[in-house]
Amino acid sequence: MARTLTFKIFRYNPTKDNDEPHIETYELEETPRLNLFTALHRIREKQAPDLMYDFVCRAGICGSCAMMINGRPTLACRTLTSDLSDTIELYPLPFFKLLGDLSVDTGVWFHDMAKRVESWIHTQKEFDPTALEERMDNATANKIYGSERCIECGCCVAACATAQVYPDFLGAAGLNRIGRFLFDPRDQRGEQEWFELVSTDVGVFGCIGMMACDDVCPKDLPLLEVFSYIRRKMNSGVQVAVQDLELS
Amino acid sequence: MKVITTDVLIIGAGLAGERAAIASAQAGLDVTMLSLVPPRRSHSAAAQGGMQASLGNSVKGAGDNPTIHWLDTVKGSDWGADQEVARIFADNAPIAMREMAHFGVPWNRVEGGPRDVYIKGKKTTIVEDFDNEGLITARDFGGTAKWRTCYTADGTGHTVLYAMDNLAVQLDINIHDRMEALSLIHEDGICMGAIVRCLRTGDIMAYMSKSTAIATGGYGRLYGESTNAVINEGTGSWLALQTGQVPLANMEAVQFHPTGIVPTDILVTEGCRGDGGLLLDVDEYRFMPDYEPEKQELASRDVVSRRMKEHILKGKGVQSSYGEHLWLDLRHLGEQHLTTKLREVYDICMYFIGVNPIKELIPVRPTQHYSMGGIRVNKDGHAYGLKGLFALGEVANWDMHGFNRLGGNSLAETVVAGMVVGEKIASYTKSAELNAKVTLAEKFAKEQTDLIHHLMNNDGSENVYAIRDEIAELLKDHVHIFRTGENLEKAVKGLKAILGRIKNVKVRTSAPGMNPELSQALRIEGMAKQAYIIAQGALLRTESRGAHTREDYPARDDKNWLNRTLATWAVGADEPAFNYEPVGQLDLPPGDRGYGGGQMIDMDLTIEQYNAKVDAEQTALGKHPTSEPIGFRIPKELWREESPYKDAK
Numbered sequence: 001m002a003r004t005l006t007f008k009i010f011r012y013n014p015t016k017d018n019d020e021p022h023i024e025t026y027e028l029e030e031t032p033r034l035n036l037f038t039a040l041h042r043i044r045e046k047q048a049p050d051l052m053y054d055f056v057c058r059a060g061i062c063g064s065c066a067m068m069i070n071g072r073p074t075l076a077c078r079t080l081t082s083d084l085s086d087t088i089e090l091y092p093l094p095f096f097k098l099l100g101d102l103s104v105d106t107g108v109w110f111h112d113m114a115k116r117v118e119s120w121i122h123t124q125k126e127f128d129p130t131a132l133e134e135r136m137d138n139a140t141a142n143k144i145y146g147s148e149r150c151i152e153c154g155c156c157v158a159a160c161a162t163a164q165v166y167p168d169f170l171g172a173a174g175l176n177r178i179g180r181f182l183f184d185p186r187d188q189r190g191e192q193e194w195f196e197l198v199s200t201d202v203g204v205f206g207c208i209g210m211m212a213c214d215d216v217c218p219k220d221l222p223l224l225e226v227f228s229y230i231r232r233k234m235n236s237g238v239q240v241a242v243q244d245l246e247l248s
Numbered sequence: 249m250k251v252i253t254t255d256v257l258i259i260g261a262g263l264a265g266e267r268a269a270i271a272s273a274q275a276g277l278d279v280t281m282l283s284l285v286p287p288r289r290s291h292s293a294a295a296q297g298g299m300q301a302s303l304g305n306s307v308k309g310a311g312d313n314p315t316i317h318w319l320d321t322v323k324g325s326d327w328g329a330d331q332e333v334a335r336i337f338a339d340n341a342p343i344a345m346r347e348m349a350h351f352g353v354p355w356n357r358v359e360g361g362p363r364d365v366y367i368k369g370k371k372t373t374i375v376e377d378f379d380n381e382g383l384i385t386a387r388d389f390g391g392t393a394k395w396r397t398c399y400t401a402d403g404t405g406h407t408v409l410y411a412m413d414n415l416a417v418q419l420d421i422n423i424h425d426r427m428e429a430l431s432l433i434h435e436d437g438i439c440m441g442a443i444v445r446c447l448r449t450g451d452i453m454a455y456m457s458k459s460t461a462i463a464t465g466g467y468g469r470l471y472g473e474s475t476n477a478v479i480n481e482g483t484g485s486w487l488a489l490q491t492g493q494v495p496l497a498n499m500e501a502v503q504f505h506p507t508g509i510v511p512t513d514i515l516v517t518e519g520c521r522g523d524g525g526l527l528l529d530v531d532e533y534r535f536m537p538d539y540e541p542e543k544q545e546l547a548s549r550d551v552v553s554r555r556m557k558e559h560i561l562k563g564k565g566v567q568s569s570y571g572e573h574l575w576l577d578l579r580h581l582g583e584q585h586l587t588t589k590l591r592e593v594y595d596i597c598m599y600f601i602g603v604n605p606i607k608e609l610i611p612v613r614p615t616q617h618y619s620m621g622g623i624r625v626n627k628d629g630h631a632y633g634l635k636g637l638f639a640l641g642e643v644a645n646w647d648m649h650g651f652n653r654l655g656g657n658s659l660a661e662t663v664v665a666g667m668v669v670g671e672k673i674a675s676y677t678k679s680a681e682l683n684a685k686v687t688l689a690e691k692f693a694k695e696q697t698d699l700i701h702h703l704m705n706n707d708g709s710e711n712v713y714a715i716r717d718e719i720a721e722l723l724k725d726h727v728h729i730f731r732t733g734e735n736l737e738k739a740v741k742g743l744k745a746i747l748g749r750i751k752n753v754k755v756r757t758s759a760p761g762m763n764p765e766l767s768q769a770l771r772i773e774g775m776a777k778q779a780y781i782i783a784q785g786a787l788l789r790t791e792s793r794g795a796h797t798r799e800d801y802p803a804r805d806d807k808n809w810l811n812r813t814l815a816t817w818a819v820g821a822d823e824p825a826f827n828y829e830p831v832g833q834l835d836l837p838p839g840d841r842g843y844g845g846g847q848m849i850d851m852d853l854t855i856e857q858y859n860a861k862v863d864a865e866q867t868a869l870g871k872h873p874t875s876e877p878i879g880f881r882i883p884k885e886l887w888r889e890e891s892p893y894k895d896a897k
């Protein structure tokens with residue numbers, strides 16, 4: 001028999017005078033293969049026209065729709081109600097700036113992160129439109145792609161204890177981005193530059209290694225592997241730094 | 249009202265918008281990009297399969313060159329494309345891929361030695377050349393003579409957009425996200441910026457600029473059932489149409505992709521068939537070779553979608569509670585392939601429909617996917633009718649796709665157009681003046697604030713979501729793969745009635761800020777009018793070309809319809825006006841595509857006669873002068889060097 005689902009949804013519109021954070025309850029008939037993208041649209045279109053949330057691709061690809069679903073950060077669009085209890089609690093992701101109800105400003109945070117880790121290929125080479133591309137072996141390309149697959153959904157940051165304490169912490173997504181460029185032979189940043197970027201308590205040393213991030217990442221990024229690669233690199237970075245010291 | 253000034257205003261921060269912004273920033277101009285969403289969430293990120301460029305590094309692409317790519321593109325378009333623009337595209341695509349490699353895209357690379365692949369349903373071993381090891385590789389896609397589609401697994405759009413946005417961050421280009429452009433500011437035929445609504449606060453503001461470019465992507469959501477992102481509601485083409493001066497071209501040319509999954513309409517990439525996936529019917533029988541012995545599953549999209557629908561109509565579809573569908577079979581590709589090269593596809597099937605493609609068949613049916621039509625621009629990307637307005641990417645009709653675009657050509661177009669048109673925007677801007685007339689901006693802003701006031705305070709009772717669904721229903725029922733005069737008339741009539749009800753749309757909530765219902769209500773007139781143009785354009789075009797299939801006019805009619813539809817909607821008018829212009833200079837004479845079958849009615853002009861009228865007739869309809877003469881980029885008859893023409897001589 002079809003279930004009647006009860007949605008308890010966090011509501012707060014910061015642009016509205018005198019609004020206070022509160023929970024509102026909505027009921028919805030469950031239909032086969034119902035996901036939260038469709039469910040929330042049905043609630044908005046029939047019951048709560050001012051309900052705010054974010055969906056773009058509705059295919060688990062763009063990273064827009066992360067929220068706390070029964071206490072766990074994950075992508076709403078690809079969550080089926082059949083995998084959830086009769087009562088479904090929805091909250092916005094913590095940590096990020098709240099725009100209203102279930103909508104948070106992950107975009108601005110990730111843009112800022114990209115600036116902080118200088119998320120681009122550092123090279124002196126100019127592009128030559130008449131030359132063949134530089135060669136790369138396919139295994140390296142796949143390795144880079146493994147980290148490049150991050151969709152900036154913010155689930156890992158929302159789940160991270162360190163991030164809640166240190167708002168400047170780069171988070172798993174930031175460290176993963178660093179890994180992505182460390183893997184890339186086209187990036188000519190030296191050990192020292194990386195070391196300065198990573199070896200602070202907002203970088204890899206802030207991470208307490210409990211791997212909540214790895215557990216929630218909806219794209220199953222190899223975060224554990226990436227972190228240990230960075231740590232190994234940084235240990236050799238420490239050696240470089242020590243050598244520099246001895247030389248001076 | 250807040251007024252922001254900038255040299256270049258780019259509306260849209262997907263691949264096309266970002267690449268153009270980069271071109272202007274590199275030319276030393278002050279650039280501002282607007283986007284509904286953070287740039288990396290733009291729909292370009294969702295493209296899976298790849299982008300075409302004739303690098304020819306894979307052994308199955310050996311001998312490829314821009315001319316062969318161009319030939320495939322012109323044939324794919326069913327001769328509706330501007331052949332010169334297709335040439336500019338094909339010539340620049342290899343440079344664009346290499347440049348994206350330089351910017352950081354981790355393209356998949358050639359691995360020397362033997363490997364097993366599936367070609368036309370058979371397992372085959374190919375041997376990659378060790379000399380090419382490490383160069384950008386390619387996979388097969390529909391309607392192409394060579395393996396030409398460059399890719400990163402099935403996350404190509406994602407990696408290319410991330411690399412592009414990384415560069416935009418590096419160059420410190422202003423990006424104002426969660427902003428929606430509502431109308432253009434213009435006077436005396438010159439565009440001066442846009443009126444914008446902030447989706448965080450709900451504030452109306454003005455951006456004034458020397459030049460403005462629209463790069464807002466497709467309008468697929470008009471159809472409801474679409475592979476497109478939910479933000480693809482045609483707001484960008486509406487900006488142009490609203491002026492009453494800029495035409496939308498070939499809006500009836502709508503692409504249906506063979507493999508949207510059932511239900512949810514999420515796309516699984518053409519790369520599935522490129523890598524050897526097969527289409528099966530209710531009896532698990534592989535039917536495509538019966539219809540298309542040569543290209544089979546890899547004919548162009550219009551043809552495959554048509555054949556699928558035809559087969560379903562023969563009673564060979566699979567019944568389901570979501571309507572009839574067919575099957576996509578990937579099982580033989582194996583777990584290793586499906587969890588690496590087609591990993592997103594694997595995830596989508598598992599998460600959204602609970603199908604494991606390693607063991608099970610995927611339910612698919614043709615689904616709205618791409619808009620060949622859009623804002624008509626000249627080969628420099630300059631919009632007809634308004635100076636200082638440019639358009640590029642899916643929202644534009646530049647027009648390299650004609651009546652059917654090839655898979656892998658759109659993502660490639662965004663980057664190539666970003667380079668080519670981006671440069672033209674920069675050079676236009678350098679010689680343009682900033683005319684920050686605040687009174688003019690206020691006049692255009694007032695139209696929007698008045699509209700908002702009306703939507704919130706009128707006595708009507710129309711629900712915007714219901715109207716949106718009715719529009720989708722009409723398009724889906726009557727303006728789909730197979731079209732008839734009778735059905736199209738029903739659509740036009742229905743849409744006309746809807747247009748009459750739009751003024752009674754009432755927004756139920758006055759909540760400040762984002763107000764999602766108000767956002768939808770602000771888009772609805774544009775959606776209804778564009779749907780009308782699609783339906784009416786399809787009704788008027790009494791032939792079948794590419795994706796536009798008229799059951800009552802099955803022949804491609806080069807005598808009467810080798811032209812491009814231009815629709816404008818004068819301010820205050822009840823109906824749009826339709827005009828037709830030549831498609832552009834012809835180099836490859838209209839002929840048989842080599843797949844798809846169908847009759848043809850020959851043109852009665854010679855190529856020379858046709859070409860002689862192009863410039864004047866296009867200029868009469870609003871084309872601006874181009875930086876180089878029309879036809880300049882066509883290396884005449886170079887195609888004669890290539891097969892099959894070479895052998896036919």
Ligand SMILES: Cc1cc2nc3c(=O)[nH]c(=O)nc-3n(C[C@H](O)[C@H](O)[C@H](O)COP(=O)(O)OP(=O)(O)OC[C@H]3O[C@@H](n4cnc5c(N)ncnc54)[C@H](O)[C@@H]3O)c2cc1C
Nearest residue numbers: 260261262263264284292297298429465641642656658659
């Ligand atoms: C699921 C899917 C898969 C695809 N796969 C492929 C493929 O493998 N190969 C291929 O060649 N093509 C593919 N395509 C097509 C291709 O991805 C698109 O045509 C292309 O990415 C469009 O890019 P764009 O830059 O023009 O627009 P988009 O990437 O859609 O960007 C539009 C931008 O405009 C902004 N915007 C829209 N309206 C407004 C407004 N009013 N105000 C301000 N900003 C606005 C948006 O926020 C966004 O930033 C695919 C399409 C889909 C739907």
Ligand code: SF4
Nearest residue numbers: 160207208209211213
């Ligand atoms: S391991 Fe823990 S502390 Fe480190 S990034 Fe992941 S969630 Fe945060």
Ligand code: SF4
Nearest residue numbers: 150151153154156217
């Ligand atoms: S690492 Fe995973 S969880 Fe974190 S932002 Fe990226 S995709 Fe999301």
Ligand code: FES
Nearest residue numbers: 056058062063077
């Ligand atoms: S809407 Fe794109 S990931 Fe959910």
